Amino acid sequence: MRRTLSTLALLMLGLMLIGAIWQPHDPDAVNLSMRFALPSPDHWLGTDQLGRDVLSRLMIGGWRTAVVLGCVAAIGMIGGTVFGVTAAMLEGWRGALILRAGEMFIVVPTLVVALTAAALFGLNPVTAGMAMGLAGIGPYTLLAHALARRLLAEPFVQAARALGVGGCGLVLRHVVPNMTPVLFAHIGANAGLAVTAYAALAFLGLGADPSKPDWGAMLFEYRMFIFDHPLLMVWPGLAIAMVAATLNAVFDAT
Amino acid sequence: MTLPARITLRTVTSLLVISLLAFAVISAMPSDPVAIAIRAWNLPPDGATVAGLRSQWGLDRPFLERYGAWLARFVRGDWGLSFRTGEPVLAEFLQRLPLTMTMALSGLALAPLLAVPLGFLAALRPSGWIDRATRGLAVFVQAVPSIWLGLILLYVLGVQLRWIRPFTRDWNGLILPVALIALHSLAVLTRVYRRDLLDVTRQPFFRTALAKGLTRAGALWRHGHAHALYAMISAFRAEASWAVGSTAALEVLFGLPGIGQFLVESIAARDYPVLQAYVMVVAAWLLVLNAGVALCLAWLGPSRP
Numbered sequence: 408m409r410r411t412l413s414t415l416a417l418l419m420l421g422l423m424l425i426g427a428i429w430q431p432h433d434p435d436a437v438n439l440s441m442r443f444a445l446p447s448p449d450h451w452l453g454t455d456q457l458g459r460d461v462l463s464r465l466m467i468g469g470w471r472t473a474v475v476l477g478c479v480a481a482i483g484m485i486g487g488t489v490f491g492v493t494a495a496m497l498e499g500w501r502g503a504l505i506l507r508a509g510e511m512f513i514v515v516p517t518l519v520v521a522l523t524a525a526a527l528f529g530l531n532p533v534t535a536g537m538a539m540g541l542a543g544i545g546p547y548t549l550l551a552h553a554l555a556r557r558l559l560a561e562p563f564v565q566a567a568r569a570l571g572v573g574g575c576g577l578v579l580r581h582v583v584p585n586m587t588p589v590l591f592a593h594i595g596a597n598a599g600l601a602v603t604a605y606a607a608l609a610f611l612g613l614g615a616d617p618s619k620p621d622w623g624a625m626l627f628e629y630r631m632f633i634f635d636h637p638l639l640m641v642w643p644g645l646a647i648a649m650v651a652a653t654l655n656a657v658f659d660a661t
Numbered sequence: 662m663t664l665p666a667r668i669t670l671r672t673v674t675s676l677l678v679i680s681l682l683a684f685a686v687i688s689a690m691p692s693d694p695v696a697i698a699i700r701a702w703n704l705p706p707d708g709a710t711v712a713g714l715r716s717q718w719g720l721d722r723p724f725l726e727r728y729g730a731w732l733a734r735f736v737r738g739d740w741g742l743s744f745r746t747g748e749p750v751l752a753e754f755l756q757r758l759p760l761t762m763t764m765a766l767s768g769l770a771l772a773p774l775l776a777v778p779l780g781f782l783a784a785l786r787p788s789g790w791i792d793r794a795t796r797g798l799a800v801f802v803q804a805v806p807s808i809w810l811g812l813i814l815l816y817v818l819g820v821q822l823r824w825i826r827p828f829t830r831d832w833n834g835l836i837l838p839v840a841l842i843a844l845h846s847l848a849v850l851t852r853v854y855r856r857d858l859l860d861v862t863r864q865p866f867f868r869t870a871l872a873k874g875l876t877r878a879g880a881l882w883r884h885g886h887a888h889a890l891y892a893m894i895s896a897f898r899a900e901a902s903w904a905v906g907s908t909a910a911l912e913v914l915f916g917l918p919g920i921g922q923f924l925v926e927s928i929a930a931r932d933y934p935v936l937q938a939y940v941m942v943v944a945a946w947l948l949v950l951n952a953g954v955a956l957c958l959a960w961l962g963p964s965r966p
Binding site: 511513514515516517518519522523525526527599600603604606607610611612613623626630633634637640643644647648649651652655656 | 675678679683686687690800803804805806807808809812813815816820898902903905906907909910913914924925928936939940943944947948951
């Protein structure tokens with residue numbers, strides 16, 4: 408079960424990354440004589456209202472979603488570790504201040520922060536991913552703080568300290584490597600949420616470049632054809648749901 | 662300091678910090694609000710107008726002074742004029758807020774009311790059909806985006822079966838968005854409630870209760886419910902934050918004129934007063950909800966600080 412899930416997740420990630428460099432057709436090539444084509448050997452998922460290949464557009468959307476995931480995970484890891492470990496090393500009011508700020512950030516809804524960022528800077532995977540990552544730093548800071556506190560009290564860390572390893576060396580050699588896996592598992596457990604949140608953002612299309620197919624933006628575009636061509640809106644939704652479900656399942660099992 | 666006072670203090674501080682952050686980010690924008698206003702309101706683009714607007718909005722003063730002036734005006738109810746509609750932002754929000762709040766709050770209220778009986782039945786027979794169904798639902802709603810589920814329900818219930826009439830101005834148009842919000846929270850809260858109820862069954866005192874002749878249902882209710890309720894209300898905070906965040910997409914999907922849709926329409930016009938007001942309203946809303954949850958937890962909790 409565990410092996411199958413991981414293989415599936417890796418396969419999906421591979422497909423999303425392939426979308427960055429290769430698609431079966433030009434995703435923006437308009438072909439009005441081929442509007443609303445049903446799935447065929449040439450167009451695996453059919454074509455949309457302008458005759459564009461749906462699969463190619465989905466693959467670009469997959470690559471963009473992968474960028475969002477990467478940004479969210481990187482910011483959560485780095486920010487959580489830096490703030491959490493700093494708070495653990497600085498006992499007293501400075502550490503408490505960091506933790507208070509972290510608690511405050513838990514209240515702020517990720518989607519609203521990302522919405523604000525999209526409104527101000529335009530929507531693209533990097534700004535959206537950075538906004539969602541920053542909005543999510545709060546809980547990871549608290550988690551990293553708890554982990555670092557526990558590790559700092561461990562005998563092997565105490566021994567290293569007694570041997571004369573300084574603050575920085577202690578943190579980098581002994582504390583951070585031991586807390587990374589736990590932190591990563593927690594961030595992964597929220598990765599599915601980042602996929603659906605980015606889809607909601609792209610659906611709203613705030614300051615988005617309409618020529619860039621995001622899964623959420625495709626849902627927005629194809630919802631017009633719900634009466635006559637309901638199949639069109641199935642594909643992007645299915646892609647979001649499959650990626651989110653795989654991520655949830657993989658990290659739930661760890 | 663008593664607990665309610667402490668919670669109030671924390672809520673007000675958080676709101677101030679969030680307002681300062683939002684104000685800082687929005688005023689650090691490269692685009693000039695005066696230029697936007699002149700374009701949006703068709704004012705004469707001469708030096709006198711520019712200077713007049715700049716001094717009226719205090720753009721020539723230092724940042725903290727500007728923030729203080731803005732905060733004073735905001736608290737008094739002067740939220741500025743919308744660049745897009747030219748109307749006072751406060752009036753625009755007051756007109757739209759009831760719809761957004763009805764939608765999010767009824768969805769959020771429905772979820773715990775249904776989660777308790779469902780979670781209880783699931784814990785009564787672990788691996789029974791209710792337990793399996795709620796687990797399936799939880800996996801489903803955490804992966805399927807609510808906008809897509811909304812589209813599919815729109816197609817099945819609205820187009821094929823014609824059971825509901827979406828896009829109407831009465832309560833009929835609210836059924837689907839409320840159901841979508843409730844469904845997401847319901848699934849998560851049911852699982853939390855069930856998990857903590859089952860935790861209790863492994864405790865020695867639970868076995869004692871059974872040995873003294875209580876039925877499983879009776880013992881769960883008498884000795885497990887309060888404990889599981891506590892965990893469920895803690896989990897409610899994250900759900901509330903999710904629900905409020907997702908109202909904007911649901912409003913756009915179902916064509917409901919709430920504050921989220923107003924924001925989305927305003928963004929294209931770079932309507933910063935509206936953006937600032939939206940952040941403040943949502944933050945205040947969530948902070949009040951959180952304060953309420955904190956009070957609930959203190960009242961339910963086993964130990965008092």
